[in-house]
Each structure stands twice: as C-alpha cells, then as structure tokens.
Amino acid sequence: MAQTPSSRLDKLLSSMGYGSRSEMARLAKAGGITLDGAVLADAGQRIPVTPDLPMRMKIDGAALDPIAGLVLLLNKPLGMTCSHKEAGALVYDILPERWKRRSPAISTIGRLDKQTSGLLLLTDDGRLLHRVISPKRHVKKIYRATLARPLTGTEGDLFASGRMMLDGEDKPLAPAELQVISETEALLTVTEGRYHQVRRMFAAAGNHVEALHRERLGGLLLPADLAPGQWKLLGEEEIALIFQDSVGSLGD
Ligand code: URA
Numbered sequence: 001m002a003q004t005p006s007s008r009l010d011k012l013l014s015s016m017g018y019g020s021r022s023e024m025a026r027l028a029k030a031g032g033i034t035l036d037g038a039v040l041a042d043a044g045q046r047i048p049v050t051p052d053l054p055m056r057m058k059i060d061g062a063a064l065d066p067i068a069g070l071v072l073l074l075n076k077p078l079g080m081t082c083s084h085k086e087a088g089a090l091v092y093d094i095l096p097e098r099w100k101r102r103s104p105a106i107s108t109i110g111r112l113d114k115q116t117s118g119l120l121l122l123t124d125d126g127r128l129l130h131r132v133i134s135p136k137r138h139v140k141k142i143y144r145a146t147l148a149r150p151l152t153g154t155e156g157d158l159f160a161s162g163r164m165m166l167d168g169e170d171k172p173l174a175p176a177e178l179q180v181i182s183e184t185e186a187l188l189t190v191t192e193g194r195y196h197q198v199r200r201m202f203a204a205a206g207n208h209v210e211a212l213h214r215e216r217l218g219g220l221l222l223p224a225d226l227a228p229g230q231w232k233l234l235g236e237e238e239i240a241l242i243f244q245d246s247v248g249s250l251g252d
Pocket of ligand 1: 195196
C-alpha cells in the first residue's frame with residue numbers, strides 16, 4: 001500500500017501560495033492555522049498530507065485550498081487567453097490570486113483560442129496533462145461551430161477522409177466526424193489538437209467559423225449549469241470520463 005505523504009506545514013502552505021515560510025510561521029504562532037479544530041502553533045511540524053485535509057484544516061478560519069493533484073473544469077469565457085504570460089485577460093485570472101503562486105503550477109490541459117469558449121481543464125498534475133493531450137490516447141474533443149456560410153454537404157466526407165491537409169503542414173489530419181445541426185451550425189469531433197484546428201478545417205472547406213464552443217472532452221460534458229467564467233473541481237470519476245468515449249453524466 002502507498003504511504004501517506006507528509007510535509008512540513010510551512011512548506012506545504014507556502015507551496016499552495018499562502019505566503020513565505022516565515023509568514024506561515026508567524027500565522028501559526030498567532031493561531032491562524034487549525035486542524036480538526038485544534039491550533040497548530042508550530043509551522044515546522046510535519047503533517048500527513050491526506051486528500052481530506054481541506055475538510056479538516058482551516059487557514060484564518062477558511063477551509064484549506066485543494067491540495068496538489070487538482071483538476072478543474074472551467075467554462076472558458078470568450079476573450080481570455082490560455083497563457084501564463086501574455087498581455088490582456090488570462091484564464092488564470094479567474095482563479096484565486098494565491099493559486100498563481102502554487103508549486104507545482106496549475107496549467108491548462110491543451111488550449112482554447114481567445115475567441116473560443118467552453119470546456120477547459122486545468123491541472124497541476126503533469127502526468128494527467130500528458131495523458132489527456134497525448135495523440136496516442138485519441139481523446140475526443142467535441143466543438144460546436146457556428147459558420148458564416150451554409151454548409152455545402154461535402155465537408156463531412158472531407159473531414160472524415162484522413163487525407164485532409166492543412167496549409168503549411170505535411171501530415172494529414174486524422175479522420176474527424178461532422179454532425180450537421182443546421183445549415184450554419186455543426187458539431188465537429190476531432191482527436192488531435194493542432195493549432196486553430198477547427199477554424200482551419202472549415203477555412204480549408206471554404207467556410208469561416210464565427211463562433212466556436214467546446215462542449216465535450218471524451219465522455220466529460222460541460223455541465224449546463226456552469227456559467228461562463230465558473231469552474232468546479234473534478235473528482236476521480238469525472239476525471240475517468242475524459243478517457244471514455246461515451247457521454248457520461250456529471251452528477252454531483
Ligand atoms: N480549434 C480551433 O480552431 N480553436 C480552438 O480553440 C480549438 C480547436
């Protein structure tokens with residue numbers, strides 16, 4: 001059986017962005033850190049880092065943030081960039097300020113364009129990140145595209161062919177599935193994550209994407225009650241849905 005990891009309290013809290021180790025020592029001395037209701041006055045002590053710690057530990061009276069190994073599902077709003085350092089509004093600005101100082105850092109799992117909305121995952125778990133974006137896993141990404149011009153009826157075969165080439169690339173796209181919703185709306189399922197892939201696929205077919213929204217990743221759906229800009233922590237069952245093909249429910 002795997003051993004429960006342990007950490008010095010000051011190191012743990014500092015890695016979660018609460019402040020420097022000396023600040024944590026002062027906070028502990030002042031009675032600002034409790035575990036199961038009892039004050040932890042010595043920030044140098046080691047504590048077991050168990051998944052239930054956020055339910056048991058309080059920092060200045062508030063529940064401890066999620067410990068490392070977190071996965072968040074964000075309904076990405078339009079106009080925000082998936083980057084740690086570009087100018088303008090960044091998706092990380094949505095999260096609590098101190099989370100920017102967490103180590104390991106939280107990163108998006110893949111990217112959505114600034115003008116694409118919908119399901120975006122973020123994690124500090126590098127192994128999970130690579131599992132999701134690995135081309136070998138063929139995780140399905142389902143996008144709803146609103147188009148400038150009516151579909152001609154030839155796009156479905158072109159996208160499914162496995163021979164479609166995008167400008168400037170030397171490897172054909174893996175087959176993608178088009179489901180027509182109306183003359184100017186379609187769901188497109190892709191298993192790769194090439195740069196601006198969906199917009200470029202429709203452009204190559206002579207159309208233009210006016211709005212793009214990601215609805216699903218594998219079997220994980222964007223919950224209907226998660227408004228743009230809102231996020232939720234995912235549990236193990238929800239994370240497992242990413243690697244399933246069928247649509248699963250995100251019941252709480
Ligand atoms: N394809 C795009 O063109 N943009 C995205 O954000 C995602 C997929």
